[in-house]
Amino acid sequence: MIRLLFLFSLISLCSIQAEGQNIPIYNNNDDSLETTILINPNDLLHSISDWDIATTDGFTYRLNSGLYGFYGPQPTIYLDDIPVDFSFFNWQNLNMLPASMDHITKINYSSEPQVHHHNVARAGYFNLHTTEPDTGFHAYGSFAVGNQSEDPGPWSYDSSKVTPNIDRRGPHYFSHFSYRSPDWYTKISFSLRQHQPTNLNNHHRLGSYSLVDGTWHAVKTTVNNGLVEVGYEQDKWEIKSRALYSENEEYLFYQPFGREIPATTGYRQWALDGSTQLSDTWTLQGQYLLEQKSVDYRINNKEYNFDWYQLNHRFSAASVYNKDNLMLETGGILQGSTTEGLQLENQQYIATLYSEAALKLNLRHSFYLELNTDFATSQSALSFSTGSDHQLSDIWRLSTELGYNELLSFRQQSSTYWINRGYNIFSQLDIPSALPFSSEKNRSFQANITTNVDLGSQVLFTIGGKYIHHYNLNIPWQEVAHDERMATGIYTQPQQFEFTPEQGRRIEFNIEMAHKINSLLSHNLKLRTQHTLDGSSRYDSYWLQVPNNNIEYGLRLQPVSDLRFSINGSYQSTTKWVEYTNLEGKQYQSLQPQYPFRYGTFHTETPSFFNLHLTAQKIFWDERFITTFSIRNLLNTEVRYHTLGLDKALQFVIKASLSL
Numbered sequence: 001m002i003r004l005l006f007l008f009s010l011i012s013l014c015s016i017q018a019e020g021q022n023i024p025i026y027n028n029n030d031d032s033l034e035t036t037i038l039i040n041p042n043d044l045l046h047s048i049s050d051w052d053i054a055t056t057d058g059f060t061y062r063l064n065s066g067l068y069g070f071y072g073p074q075p076t077i078y079l080d081d082i083p084v085d086f087s088f089f090n091w092q093n094l095n096m097l098p099a100s101m102d103h104i105t106k107i108n109y110s111s112e113p114q115v116h117h118h119n120v121a122r123a124g125y126f127n128l129h130t131t132e133p134d135t136g137f138h139a140y141g142s143f144a145v146g147n148q149s150e151d152p153g154p155w156s157y158d159s160s161k162v163t164p165n166i167d168r169r170g171p172h173y174f175s176h177f178s179y180r181s182p183d184w185y186t187k188i189s190f191s192l193r194q195h196q197p198t199n200l201n202n203h204h205r206l207g208s209y210s211l212v213d214g215t216w217h218a219v220k221t222t223v224n225n226g227l228v229e230v231g232y233e234q235d236k237w238e239i240k241s242r243a244l245y246s247e248n249e250e251y252l253f254y255q256p257f258g259r260e261i262p263a264t265t266g267y268r269q270w271a272l273d274g275s276t277q278l279s280d281t282w283t284l285q286g287q288y289l290l291e292q293k294s295v296d297y298r299i300n301n302k303e304y305n306f307d308w309y310q311l312n313h314r315f316s317a318a319s320v321y322n323k324d325n326l327m328l329e330t331g332g333i334l335q336g337s338t339t340e341g342l343q344l345e346n347q348q349y350i351a352t353l354y355s356e357a358a359l360k361l362n363l364r365h366s367f368y369l370e371l372n373t374d375f376a377t378s379q380s381a382l383s384f385s386t387g388s389d390h391q392l393s394d395i396w397r398l399s400t401e402l403g404y405n406e407l408l409s410f411r412q413q414s415s416t417y418w419i420n421r422g423y424n425i426f427s428q429l430d431i432p433s434a435l436p437f438s439s440e441k442n443r444s445f446q447a448n449i450t451t452n453v454d455l456g457s458q459v460l461f462t463i464g465g466k467y468i469h470h471y472n473l474n475i476p477w478q479e480v481a482h483d484e485r486m487a488t489g490i491y492t493q494p495q496q497f498e499f500t501p502e503q504g505r506r507i508e509f510n511i512e513m514a515h516k517i518n519s520l521l522s523h524n525l526k527l528r529t530q531h532t533l534d535g536s537s538r539y540d541s542y543w544l545q546v547p548n549n550n551i552e553y554g555l556r557l558q559p560v561s562d563l564r565f566s567i568n569g570s571y572q573s574t575t576k577w578v579e580y581t582n583l584e585g586k587q588y589q590s591l592q593p594q595y596p597f598r599y600g601t602f603h604t605e606t607p608s609f610f611n612l613h614l615t616a617q618k619i620f621w622d623e624r625f626i627t628t629f630s631i632r633n634l635l636n637t638e639v640r641y642h643t644l645g646l647d648k649a650l651q652f653v654i655k656a657s658l659s660l
Contacts, residue, residue, distance in 0.1 A: 039101065039144050039630070039653055040172065040193060041094035041128075046570070048126075049526045049552040050111055050510075051075075054545065056202060056253055056260065056645040059195040059221055060093040064546055065111040065124040066508065066530075067405070067444060067468065071255055071476050071542075073413045075109070076119060078127035082242060082271045082287070083119040085312075088295050089415045091253055096246040096267060098189045098227040100142055100174045102626065102657050103130045112446070113383055113405045115354040115372050118287040118316035118333065122383075122411050133178035133185045139660045140176040146630075146653035174657075184232045193223040197251070199646030200600050202260075204591040206251055208489030209262050209300040217299055221250045239274035249298055252306075256415065257429050258480035258492045258579070259644065262298040263306055267291070281323040285331075289314040295341075306425060308341035308418070325360035337410075344423040348410055351375045364391040374408050381406035381441055387448075397452040407442035412474060416499045429494065431478075437499040443471040459515050466508040470535070472501045475542050482582045486589055491602075492580075492644075504535020506543065523555040541578040547608075549573040562619040567612070574608045577643040606640045611648075628655040 045053050045061055052064040062070040074092045077084050079099060086096045108127040110116070116125045171194060178187040197206055197219065210217045224247050231240035246267045251260035268291070275285040290313055295306035318331025333352040340346075354372035361367065366389040374381040385403035392398055409417050416437040419426060426433055450464040476499050480492040508530040516522040528550045532543045551571040558564045583602040590598040615630040632651040633639055639648035 039146075039628075039655055041097045041099055041101070043101070044094065044104075044107065044126075044128075047568075048109060049512075049528060049550065050109075052546050052550075054641045054645070056642050057195070057197040057221070057251065058199070058646050058648055059095065059197070060091065060250065060253075062091065062253075063123075066466065067111070067113065067446070068123055068442070068473070069475075069542055070545055072442075072473075073123040073407070073411065075111075075124040075126050076116070076121035078117060078119075078125060079244075080130055081117045081127065082273055083117070083121075083289070084244065084267070084269065085291060085293065086246070086265075086267055087413055088252065088265050088293070088308075089254065090413050093223070093248060093250070093265075095193050095223050096225055096248055096265075097128070098191050098225040098244065098246065099128060099130060100140070100176060100189070100191070100657070102140070102142065102659075103176065104128050105131055112385065112401070112403060112448075113407075114370060114385065115331075115333075115352070115356075118285065118318065118331065119314075120333065120352055120372070120374070120411065122405070122407050133180040133187050135180050135182075137179045138177070140174075140657065142174045142655060142657035143171060144653060144655035145171040146651055183234065184230070186228075186230045188229075189227040191223070191225055195221040197221070197646065200590055200598055201588065201640075201644065201646050204489040204589060205491055205644070206260060207591045209302060212299055212301045221248065223248045223250075237274065237276035239272070242269070242271045242273075244269040244271075252295065254415075254429075255476055256426070256431055256433075256478050256494065256497045258478050258494050261304050261306070261429075262300040263304075264294075264296045264298045266294040266296065281321055283320040283322070284317075285320065286317045287315070304428065306341065308339070308344075308423070308425075310337060310339045312337050327356075327358040329356045330354070339418060341418075342424040342428065344418055344421060346418070346421045349377065350408070350410065365389070374406075374411070376408055376410060379408050379410075379441060381408045381411075395454050397454070399448075399450045399452075401446075401448040403446045403448075405442075405444050405446070409439050409441065412442060414474070414476060414499070416476065426497070431494045431497050433497045438474045438501045440472055440474065440501050442473055444473070445469045445471070458517070459513070462510075462512040462514075464510045468506045468508075470502070470504050470506075470539070472503065473539065474499060475502050475538055477538060477542075477579065479579050480582060482586050486587065489591060491586075491588055492583065500538065502536045502539040502542070504539035504543075505533040507531055507533055520559055521555075521557050523553070526550075526552045528552075544576040544578060547573045547575050562623075564617040564619075566615045566617075568615075569610065569612045571610045572608060574605050575641075576605045578604065580604050580643040583643065602643060604643060606643065606645070607638055609637050609639045610635065611637065611639050624659045626657045629653070630655075 042059065042061055045063065054062045054070045063074050064070050065075050071090060074087045074090055077086060077094065079097060084097065086092050106129040109125065111124040113122045174191040176189045179185065206219050210219050225245060227242065227244045229240060229242040248265045250263060250265060252263040252265065253260050270290045272288045275283055277283050293310045295308040297305040312335060314333065314335045316331060316333040318329055321328040331354055335350045337348045352372060352374050356370045358366065358368040369386045371384040383405045385401060387399065387401035390398045415425065420437055420439060447467045450462065453461040478497045479495055481495050483490040483493050510526060510528040512526040514524040529548060530546065531548055532540055553569045555567040581604055584604045586602045588600050588602060612634040613630065613632045614634050615628065617626060617628045619626050630653040632653065633648050636650040
């Protein structure tokens, strides 16, 4: 079947006569979100209705872009077309990005595996584009803080510092400086983001780590990061260099353990990116990345320490031919990784060759093909996709795509890859395991179809469908036991961990409407449903974590140029976390000693919910000073994304920013 699809794609490309205009861009979505009404980068994830999210603390998230679920590889993050790898054992925090929501001008994202901007994005990608520096010197700063009701208060064991019924969000600080001359620019950014997980569901569990040698240590997440970038541009070529730093004192949710572990995750990057126009039709592009990733010790009374370090060198080069109705791109990527920690010493080299072609048959019909292959020491992985775009009438457009994807064990981002090579974290955490872990490639076939009906500039309807066949999907599985000693705050104990290849099929449908009523008012509605058709028992249980049905509604109102309002509502159906069956109906309690104990009950199923946000934004001084006030979960319903996750009650958030 794969060979036939590949042959059909080549025949389709070779049999068309080219004429028309430039090639449209496929497999991605441009999001024109009003990002200034958002507070942190992770808030963007709530706005992408094509993806599912899960969180235990409301600050860091796991993503499901459709192909691998919450425990699989996460979408690749880009900042201004340069990848930033914040994924640690499939745990990723966008708040480690040194970026302000006020400076994000456009978002591109895709759910499809592909090579994007000189990097392999096996679970799709998420590309944030920021404002280019204006001529001269400019400075910017912002501050945000918020409170949540119905919680025992900020995490503190000093009664004089505890305020009842307040769960503090923040404070968050961000500063940015830039300078541009005719040929070159520079920009510098710094941010500090803080979060206190004091919700009843995780407040005792996280606090159980905090008493060390008679001293209570603060239970909060603190993210420090910074960025320095310099760019130089001429008529025929451009080059930029970027240094990025981020450190996060957090509680990393380690799925094989079944709960969070205190850790300090770190990321450092130096990037060099450039391109030169050889002629009117040929462009040469190149990129070099030096990355250092770490999961290190954070003080805790169990002395848990991931002690994991990785150094990556990645060089890529590509040539692009673009003329009239034909685009061809061919390139290669060479990556070398050195990984150490807990009796682990490993080196891995991966070479990737890729090619992409897009051809416009005429003004109404286009075709494209992408092919890439990974070569590792003991494995290789082939991926390709082919698609078409057809303007069937003035208002009706149809797009199709077929794809086959293989994923190397190394790119699955699972800690089992390192454990198979000597990483001894399971012994430290006392996690029994069923060895050997699967080292097979993930393999899947995917078919997409999308149709758009454009009723002028005011109304756009989109209907889409997706079919996925997992020939092999490696699924990590940990059915935790319940710890009966409630006073300890532990609640979960790991049992036998398994990492096995599973098979199954899934299907998804969506319908979306965008309506611009006038220049002052617009709104959009999207309905999405996804289901498992068949598969192994574990495959079926795994995908129960993902909601079957989602509804998203957004309304934007701008009565005058300096005042904006937005209303965002979302519905999510119930989910079930089968791994936590042993916790069903068990009680947990609060830990704060200065208040009477409060109790809750674990449930394997998270209830369906309707979440409503209201935001108002006022602009002053020619857009130099902006204030934003947001009420989240206006109806104060139970909003929960995970069995061990917090219940997001009513929240108030205030943000102020100043640009000079």
